[in-house]
Amino acid sequence: xxxxxLITQLTEVILAVIAAPLLxxxxxxxxxxxxxxxxxxxxxPYRQIRKLFHKDAVIAAHASPLFRLVPYVQFASMCLAxxxxxxxxxxxxxxxxxxxxxxVGLFATARVFLALAAMDIGTAFGSMxxxxxxxxxxxxxxxxxxxxxxxSLISHSTSLPTIVETLAHGRLAIYxxxxxxxxxxxxxxxxxxxxxxxxxxxTHLELTMIHEATVxxxxxxxxxxxxxxxxxxxxxxxxxxxxLFLPWGLAAGTHSPGDLLLAIPITGLKLLVAGFGLALIxxxxxxxxxxxxxxxxxxxxxxxxxGLLVHLLLGS
Amino acid sequence: xxxxxxxxxxxLLVPVAxxxxxxxxxxxxxxxxxxxxxxxxxxxxxGLALGLVALASLGAPTESLTLPLGLAQLAFHIRLDAxxxxxxxxxxxxxxxxxxxxxxxxxxxxxxxxxxxxLQYHVFLASMAVxxxxxxxxxxxxxxxxxxxxxxxxxxxxxxxxxxxxxxxxYLLIAHLGAIGILLCFGVMQAGNWQFTFDAMRAAxxxxxxxxxxxxxxxxxxxxxxxxxxxxxxxxEAHPAxxxxxxxxxxxxMLEIAVYxxxxxxxxxxxxxxWWWGLVTLGLGLFTSLFGAVFAAVQTDMKRLLAYSSIENIxxxxxxxxxxxxxxxxxxxxxxALALAATLYHCxxxxxxxxxxxxxxxxxxxxxxxxxxxxxxxxxxxxxxxxWLALVGTxxxxxxxxxxxxxxxxxxLQAFLFTPDLPHSYVNMLLPMGAAALALVxxxxxxxxxxxxxxIFLGQPRERAAREAQDCGRxxxxxxxxxxxxxxxxxIFPVPLLALxxxxxxxxxxxxxxxxxxxxxLLTPIAPERASYSPVVFMLSTVVLVAAxxxxxxxxxxxxxxxxxxxxxxxxxxxxxxxxxxxxxxQPIRQIFEPFFRIQRxxxxxxxxxxxYRVRVEDHFWYALYAPIxxxxxxxxxxxxxxxxxxxxxxxxxxxxxxxxxLAFVL
Numbered sequence: 001x002x003x004x005x006l007i008t009q010l011t012e013v014i015l016a017v018i019a020a021p022l023l024x025x026x027x028x029x030x031x032x033x034x035x036x037x038x039x040x041x042x043x044x045p046y047r048q049i050r051k052l053f054h055k056d057a058v059i060a061a062h063a064s065p066l067f068r069l070v071p072y073v074q075f076a077s078m079c080l081a082x083x084x085x086x087x088x089x090x091x092x093x094x095x096x097x098x099x100x101x102x103x104v105g106l107f108a109t110a111r112v113f114l115a116l117a118a119m120d121i122g123t124a125f126g127s128m129x130x131x132x133x134x135x136x137x138x139x140x141x142x143x144x145x146x147x148x149x150x151x152s153l154i155s156h157s158t159s160l161p162t163i164v165e166t167l168a169h170g171r172l173a174i175y176x177x178x179x180x181x182x183x184x185x186x187x188x189x190x191x192x193x194x195x196x197x198x199x200x201x202x203t204h205l206e207l208t209m210i211h212e213a214t215v216x217x218x219x220x221x222x223x224x225x226x227x228x229x230x231x232x233x234x235x236x237x238x239x240x241x242x243x244l245f246l247p248w249g250l251a252a253g254t255h256s257p258g259d260l261l262l263a264i265p266i267t268g269l270k271l272l273v274a275g276f277g278l279a280l281i282x283x284x285x286x287x288x289x290x291x292x293x294x295x296x297x298x299x300x301x302x303x304x305x306x307g308l309l310v311h312l313l314l315g316s
Numbered sequence: 317x318x319x320x321x322x323x324x325x326x327x328l329l330v331p332v333a334x335x336x337x338x339x340x341x342x343x344x345x346x347x348x349x350x351x352x353x354x355x356x357x358x359x360x361x362x363g364l365a366l367g368l369v370a371l372a373s374l375g376a377p378t379e380s381l382t383l384p385l386g387l388a389q390l391a392f393h394i395r396l397d398a399x400x401x402x403x404x405x406x407x408x409x410x411x412x413x414x415x416x417x418x419x420x421x422x423x424x425x426x427x428x429x430x431x432x433x434x435l436q437y438h439v440f441l442a443s444m445a446v447x448x449x450x451x452x453x454x455x456x457x458x459x460x461x462x463x464x465x466x467x468x469x470x471x472x473x474x475x476x477x478x479x480x481x482x483x484x485x486x487y488l489l490i491a492h493l494g495a496i497g498i499l500l501c502f503g504v505m506q507a508g509n510w511q512f513t514f515d516a517m518r519a520a521x522x523x524x525x526x527x528x529x530x531x532x533x534x535x536x537x538x539x540x541x542x543x544x545x546x547x548x549x550x551x552x553e554a555h556p557a558x559x560x561x562x563x564x565x566x567x568x569x570m571l572e573i574a575v576y577x578x579x580x581x582x583x584x585x586x587x588x589x590x591w592w593w594g595l596v597t598l599g600l601g602l603f604t605s606l607f608g609a610v611f612a613a614v615q616t617d618m619k620r621l622l623a624y625s626s627i628e629n630i631x632x633x634x635x636x637x638x639x640x641x642x643x644x645x646x647x648x649x650x651x652x653a654l655a656l657a658a659t660l661y662h663c664x665x666x667x668x669x670x671x672x673x674x675x676x677x678x679x680x681x682x683x684x685x686x687x688x689x690x691x692x693x694x695x696x697x698x699x700x701x702x703x704w705l706a707l708v709g710t711x712x713x714x715x716x717x718x719x720x721x722x723x724x725x726x727x728x729l730q731a732f733l734f735t736p737d738l739p740h741s742y743v744n745m746l747l748p749m750g751a752a753a754l755a756l757v758x759x760x761x762x763x764x765x766x767x768x769x770x771x772i773f774l775g776q777p778r779e780r781a782a783r784e785a786q787d788c789g790r791x792x793x794x795x796x797x798x799x800x801x802x803x804x805x806x807x808i809f810p811v812p813l814l815a816l817x818x819x820x821x822x823x824x825x826x827x828x829x830x831x832x833x834x835x836x837x838l839l840t841p842i843a844p845e846r847a848s849y850s851p852v853v854f855m856l857s858t859v860v861l862v863a864a865x866x867x868x869x870x871x872x873x874x875x876x877x878x879x880x881x882x883x884x885x886x887x888x889x890x891x892x893x894x895x896x897x898x899x900x901x902x903q904p905i906r907q908i909f910e911p912f913f914r915i916q917r918x919x920x921x922x923x924x925x926x927x928x929y930r931v932r933v934e935d936h937f938w939y940a941l942y943a944p945i946x947x948x949x950x951x952x953x954x955x956x957x958x959x960x961x962x963x964x965x966x967x968x969x970x971x972x973x974x975x976x977x978x979l980a981f982v983l
Contacts, residue, residue, distance in 0.1 A: 053869070054873065057876065057878065058878045058880050059880070060880065060881065061881060062697065064697060066696065069862075072865050073862060075861075076858055076865055080857060080858060096850065096853075097838075097850035097853035097857075098850070099847050101725075101730075101847075101849075102726070102854065105715070105716055105722050108762055109716040112716060112762055112766055115766045116766060119766075119770035119771075119774040119775050120696075121775070122774070122775030122895045124890070124894040124895060125885060128896060130766065130770060130901075132904075134763045134766050134767075135763070135904045137759065137763070141755065141759040142755035142758075142759050145755040146751075146755065149733065153733065156846060157847065158730070158846070158847040159847065159848065217882055217883065225869070291907075294904070294908050305749065305752045308748055309745065309748075
């Protein structure tokens with residue numbers, strides 16, 4: 001590891017952490033526009049986080065230390081995930097330590113800790129949220145893994161930067177398997193980030209909540225960290241999707257400063273488009289009943305498996 | 317034969333020491349001070365010695381020895397190769413933790429007297445060690461049966477309860493069905509030479525038909541011991557019945573011994589001849605693991621839940637064995653070694669983490685006298701030691717990085733990624749689908765473990781017993797700590813252990829991952845550009861990041877905290893009973909996987925004055941497979957009952973007729 005790769009690695013993580021609430025703000029702003037509202041502006045998540053950090057934390061009297069630890073674990077895992085995902089460029093020395101399977105494991109760890117924290121207070125809503133969160137997770141996780149498997153079979157590697165380099169440098173071929181994988185990934189993205197149609201991030205109606213129910217008891221700095229890590233998670237997933245399925249413009253395999261600098265505005269632009277697309281999907285769809293969510297996710301899983309099968313049948 | 321290594325004698329000494337310790341337990345059988353505080357720690361020490369000796373000699377050459385004991389024509393043969401040493405290591409290190417825990421756990425006045433229990437426990441340990449080092453069918457079966465019997469007596473410690481006697485009976489029945497399979501398997505493998513040493517079996521030439529017969533008999537026999545579906549029915553009955561250290565030993569060690577048996581027969585004695593053996597094993601393993609995970613999610617008894625989780629893990633182990641057989645049969649040795657390494661690693665993982673969890677349920681049971689998940693809760697406040705150590709086991713079984721469960725899962729998934737290279741046009745398409753199922757099982761395991769941990773240790777106590785629980789004693793803490801430390805160490809430093817496992821795969825497959833493991837901190841099983849994982853870096857960066865975020869928040873903002881009542885969403889009458897029960901937490905799984913279960917449900921009508929909700933979730937196999945067989949047996953035995961007249965003259969007549977028949981046969 002030399003100093004350049006260290007700098008690219010650190011820059012990438014720091015940019016991700018800083019830009020993540022902006023993406024969240026942009027998606028919310030787009031949703032407002034699509035719903036004929038003025039919206040609170042793209043910077044609203046930053047204001048929210050700042051406000052929360054300044055407040056006093058209110059914690060349930062019988063919360064255990066686990067409950068207070070979880071927001072930090074959440075935030076740290078999402079930062080680590082950002083360090084593996086080639087959002088801007090593929091020169092990521094940390095990615096050696098964790099490949100795509102470890103990335104899926106990292107997301108799973110974060111989810112398990114969140115579910116445990118939700119059960120810690122012992123209210124009906126907390127444990128209901130934990131149960132639903134795990135329900136969504138146990139179907140979304142294998143689907144995500146299968147998407148990565150398809151990509152790994154194409155590039156003969158499970159290291160995410162290597163996969164992206166192969167896909168970015170490959171002849172401009174269309175991989176039919178990746179088409180299936182792409183749709184499956186989009187469905188996983190929606191489910192894992194608690195977006196419509198699986199969950200509604202804006203809901204405060206208890207019976208329909210999934211993610212919100214798990215964080216119901218958090219306040220102040222803990223909530224700030226959770227909100228931030230939620231934004232970071234959305235950012236991470238979007239970047240995975242862009243890197244796997246639309247890798248153009250990424251600085252793949254090069255270290256020339258020009259390419260690296262150019263990658264930042266290109267990725268920014270792609271994120272803006274992706275954020276608008278996400279807002280569009282959310283505005284055009286209604287939330288599913290919770291009982292239908294497993295069907296939605298099973299479809300994602302089957303599509304991912306189908307992508308794998310298509311790859312094996314066609315060899316591409 | 318070369319002069320045997322002193323370590324060989326040290327290895328032999330440990331089972332002898334265990335039997336001696338057990339016998340000493342009879343001297344003052346009712347004294348907890350003698351049995352609990354002296355003998356059990358001694359047994360644990362012997363286990364530690366066994367583990368260390370096995371660890372030190374894992375790379376040593378194979379050694380064998382003929383003991384001056386046994387039958388007239390067949391002395392006991394003993395052989396220590398890398399495979400045997402690895403399993404000795406597993407037995408040794410796991411039993412260390414369980415032994416120390418048991419020292420604090422067993423008390424007088426709980427069923428069998430402590431001294432007798434001590435004898436059964438240590439004989440059980442010794443027999444497992446002998447199974448692993450036996451080198452002839454006779455010694456193997458003697459040890460195998462001793463293992464089954466001693467564990468049967470351990471399961472039925474509380475023999476005054478009828479349901480425990482029933483559980484013990486089912487266990488004994490299936491154990492013996494399995495033993496018949498193994499006996500017949502050895503009978504086939506001696507190939508008409510009437511030589512029952514394993515050396516003769518290694519050399520015997522079997523036709524594919526007979527080799528397959530032997531393989532399937534072995535799969536049946538060892539599968540019955542391991543709990544392969546549909547022979548799994550004894551596990552969820554026996555585990556709740558047995559005292560927790562015994563459950564830990566049976567689930568953490570004995571099930572792995574069954575996997576040892578499959579490995580020994582398939583790779584060492586039969587030399588893997590046909591690739592489709594692997595396919596069958598893999599298929600059975602996949603179904604077993606999915607079955608176990610789905611059933612674990614709907615259990616309401618904490619030990620039954622863990623028993624089903626063991627079934628799931630056994631499925632994963634057989635899946636690894638199957639994958640290894642397939643790769644080996646197609647001469648892809650490096651990949652076979654990868655799958656084998658994953659399997660063995662998972663054996664050790666499961667031994668440590670499942671023992672840890674079973675022991676922690678033992679502590680919970682002692683503290684609350686309650687096994688039902690729906691009556692526990694909030695124990696993290698009253699029993700912090702048990703709760704935090706159990707968290708390690710929970711995360712390990714759930715297969716989350718950077719703990720040990722993830723390492724074997726990672727290796728197995730890596731092995732699956734190579735299945736498209738298999739030179740068989742259907743198999744290379746079908747097998748990657750297995751990876752999908754494995755991923756599903758792993759994700760379900762996380763669901764199950766969140767349920768297990770969340771309902772027992774988190775939330776608020778649902779009943780008074782849980783509110784007044786006491787944390788476990790010092791010896792129990794040490795036992796739990798030992799196992800938890802093992803989980804963490806195996807999770808963070810997989811490379812040194814995998815380097816040792818190379819000795820096993822070199823012995824069995826003639827190939828190893830040796831050249832691939834160059835850095836101690838970086839796991840690169842096939843090639844660095846193909847896949848790499850570094851748990852050390854992973855763990856360190858997580859810890860550093862968490863610490864940095866905590867400090868950063870403190871530094872830039874503040875650490876003020878106010879305690880308040882939890883928010884009740886405006887509902888004023890929130891009680892601990894409104895938390896999710898085990899029943900409720902498993903409900904989504906019950907709904908999604910409905911065809912798996914046989915559900916009987918009684919819903920209350922709206923007009924009931926005292927409404928009751930009853931649900932029974934059962935196994936289809938009981939009714940579809942076991943009940944018809946039991947009925948048949950009963951019918952046959954009632955027919956045979958006709959000869960039972962109860963008069964001595966009739967029985968004398970039978971003897972007379974038998975003698976006449978025999979005489980006619982001889983003459």
